[in-house]
Amino acid sequence: MNETLADAGEFALIERVTADVVRGPQVLVGPGDDAAVLSVDGALVASTDVFVEHVHFRTDWSSAEDVGHKAIAAAVADIEAMGAIPTGVLIAFSAPKTTQASWVEQCVAGALAECADAHVSLVGGDLSGGQCVSLAVTALGQTGGNTPILRSGARAGDAVAYKGRLGWAAAGLAVLSRGFRSPRMAVQAYQRPQVPYGAGLEAFKNGATALIDTSDGLMADLGHIAQASGVVIDIDFGCLDIPDVIAAVAQASGHDVRDFILGGGEDHALVGTFGWGEVPSTWTVIGQVVPADNQDPAVLLDGQTWLGERGWSHF
């Protein structure tokens, strides 16, 4: 059966893909009306991320389900990065009318599975024609009355720590780029990032002063914190764990392993700054915040300017 979006029809397909949607207790009105309605504990936290074929994913490197997983993970990570509690997502989907309806159904199935992992509900969306396949995911969350953790709060003397994975997605991408499919662990990490759900709230509880997720790469994302906070961040490379798989991929593909760990994005680890002694026990300390003095805000590697891969640019 080769049913296309045109065959299936907009409304019928929306009904099919939302039939299994599980509504969390906060969802007062789910998909199917003009808008969703959710109760909010504290303030609302909202972020949107676009995910386009040939830019953010290739269908020969990621299954439809992988794409759904990854799009949700990337969007929800932004809610975590505010120290907040994710609650819901909306998916705006557009694709050529010749697209297989089954691809869209599997993509939504992957999205719903990731929603379950993240404890969020799919509350709404849109489905439209388009010249290319594109998902825009809006993630919603709540502060629970807590103060959101901004990028601008890092203070000289803070420890820098992360939770999650670093370099895995970049290693997986390097494997796929060379036409290989293994090591599977690296490829899977690229296909479905493992966001440390709950780590945002954990960071809040431990008084994190600044927080971000590594969507662009560790050094680039810490650069956003340094810039917003007006500080210099010094990373101690010796504190970073280099998994054997990543080291092996780097060697086999002729990359500097530091480019994966420091420059690779799309892992959506959380990285933040904490008062010394306040870093949660499940996080890894990798450096410290030093005063900017007369320097421009910057991220250093072992006290030196790092000239390697600086992270992802979208153009």
Place this chain on the structure above:
Amino acid sequence: MNETLADAGEFALIERVTADVVRGPQVLVGPGDDAAVLSVDGALVASTDVFVEHVHFRTDWSSAEDVGHKAIAAAVADIEAMGAIPTGVLIAFSAPKTTQASWVEQCVAGALAECADAHVSLVGGDLSGGQCVSLAVTALGQTGGNTPILRSGARAGDAVAYKGRLGWAAAGLAVLSRGFRSPRMAVQAYQRPQVPYGAGLEAFKNGATALIDTSDGLMADLGHIAQASGVVIDIDFGCLDIPDVIAAVAQASGHDVRDFILGGGEDHALVGTFGWGEVPSTWTVIGQVVPADNQDPAVLLDGQTWLGERGWSHF
């Protein structure tokens, strides 16, 4: 100067287009961090709409500013259609890297002007490469403690009434499709819909039992209410105002004027059902809800099945 998105760079362009963003009092954290933070009065209302070049707009028929206006209007109308109060929007923008940066800047300027008309704040967004120009707009709102107005509440005996414009965008599209630019009033209505902002709350205050906005066309959108409520809606065509401009366009372009008024979408009028005598004075009564009895839910025109244009399909 022919600066492209690639020349401008993602982060620099985001900074430029958000420099003039005005934050409403509810915006606790605006654009620039991982997510926006807003206070919410009552429950959160959220909806997302995608807007793709060659599907929803053509750059020879709409200026970049028009596209920004229309994308915001369409998304915010969904919040109005819940009887709720719009508060904020997020824009996920993707475009080829060869796109003129000025086009994006003008589009955002149009979006910001529409936000001002709608009394909402641009609170966040994303900017990415892509094979086609696409905007996904998420609109946010709040119930203010009121009960949201669903599509499912229409009851036999209710009056059907609308506020806003009907048929104007379709007439404008017919003009543009034939290569003309006038009558300007029709073309402008297609380029920048005039959403009756505030009418959603007005409908709530008057006890509306069901509510929707005319994005797909009056008959199609009333069909969603009929279906969700399990009722039959009977429209009295004599109650519908036929503006001279629309009648003239219909005649000149060989259309049945009813196809514009009843079938034309994208005007984002609000149409709803009210107890008799409870219709707000600024709304126009155009029909009534009758019991479904043994019939399927349907929308009739003067008691008869209408076989004209049934509204917009996205594939």
